[in-house]
Amino acid sequence: MTNYSTQPIDFLLTRRSCPFLTLKEPVPSRQELQTILTAAARCPDHGKLEPWRFIVLEKLAMPRLATILHERGETLGKAPSLLAKACEVFTVANLIVTVVSKPNKEAKIPLIEQTLSAGAVCLSLLNAALAAGWGANWLTGFGAHDEEFRKKALGLSPDEYVAGFIHIGTSTSIPPDRPRPDVEAITTWVNE
Numbered sequence: 001m002t003n004y005s006t007q008p009i010d011f012l013l014t015r016r017s018c019p020f021l022t023l024k025e026p027v028p029s030r031q032e033l034q035t036i037l038t039a040a041a042r043c044p045d046h047g048k049l050e051p052w053r054f055i056v057l058e059k060l061a062m063p064r065l066a067t068i069l070h071e072r073g074e075t076l077g078k079a080p081s082l083l084a085k086a087c088e089v090f091t092v093a094n095l096i097v098t099v100v101s102k103p104n105k106e107a108k109i110p111l112i113e114q115t116l117s118a119g120a121v122c123l124s125l126l127n128a129a130l131a132a133g134w135g136a137n138w139l140t141g142f143g144a145h146d147e148e149f150r151k152k153a154l155g156l157s158p159d160e161y162v163a164g165f166i167h168i169g170t171s172t173s174i175p176p177d178r179p180r181p182d183v184e185a186i187t188t189w190v191n192e
Contacts, residue, residue, distance in 0.1 A: 011131055016175040018135035020089065023169030027059075027095035028134060036132055036168075037097070040125035044117055049107055051114035052121050052163065055098040055154055066090040068153040069143045078142065086141050089165065097125060099163040100156060115163075122164035135171025138164045 028036060037054055045051070057065065066087045073083040090096075101118035103111050122138050129136035143149040144162035154162070 012127070015127060015130055016177055017126065017130075017137045018171040018173075018175040020137045020139060020167045021092060022172045022175070023094065023135045023137065023167050024172050025059075025094050025169065027169045028129070028132070032132065033095075033097070033168075036125065036128045036134075039128035040121050043120040043124045045120075046113045046117070047107055047109040049104050049109055049114060049117075051101060051103050051107075051109075052118040053100045053102060055100060057093070057096040057098060057165075059094045062090045062093050062096075065153050069149060072143065072146060072149045072152075075148075076142075076146070082142075086143065089139055089141055089167075093167055093169075095168050097166045097168065098154060099125065099166060100154070100160050101163040102157075102160045105159070118163035122166060125164075125166050129166070129168045134168050135175070136169075137167045139167065140164060 027033075033056065040054075041050075069090060070083060070087050073086060078086070099118060099122045101115060103114040105111065107114070126136050126138050140162065143153070144165065147158060150156040150160070150162060151158075156162075
């Protein structure tokens with residue numbers, strides 16, 4: 001057995017996302033965030049394609065994003081209650097790191113592997129922020145899946161999409177735990 005610290009596994013066994021409404025200022029400085037982003041970028045990436053990138057959304061950008069999302073939601077006929085909740089993701093945020101998936105269709109690496117790499121970056125970013133002592137949450141919402149919103153609000157090309165909006169800040173409460181999967185029920189062992 002390799003001699004290693006139990007701290008990382010203890011962290012992973014107890015990690016919890018923080019509800020985005022509980023994330024307040026202060027937020028990481030640019031230098032602190034650079035470290036978190038560097039840790040996130042050390043994720044599985046078959047072919048070393050880097051089929052993802054980051055857009056850091058700071059507090060002053062949030063009202064513009066909420067306005068664009070509201071206008072887009074009205075155009076799409078979203079229910080007012082759903083629209084208000086969707087816009088709140090931006091109106092209360094102080095810092096969001098948008099993980100943009102940018103698959104390379106010309107590469108020999110299957111697109112699904114590139115998509116999974118973008119998901120791995122999201123989880124790595126979430127865990128890096130939590131491990132650094134910040135509160136964090138991974139969200140999407142209808143704007144993440146709407147090409148017009150992505151283009152107008154974030155400047156994404158038609159081939160790019162949002163893998164996640166990672167909210168980061170100071171948690172104002174202890175995040176609640178939730179029921180976790182029964183690992184025995186979802187695991188099959190094959191030994192022949």
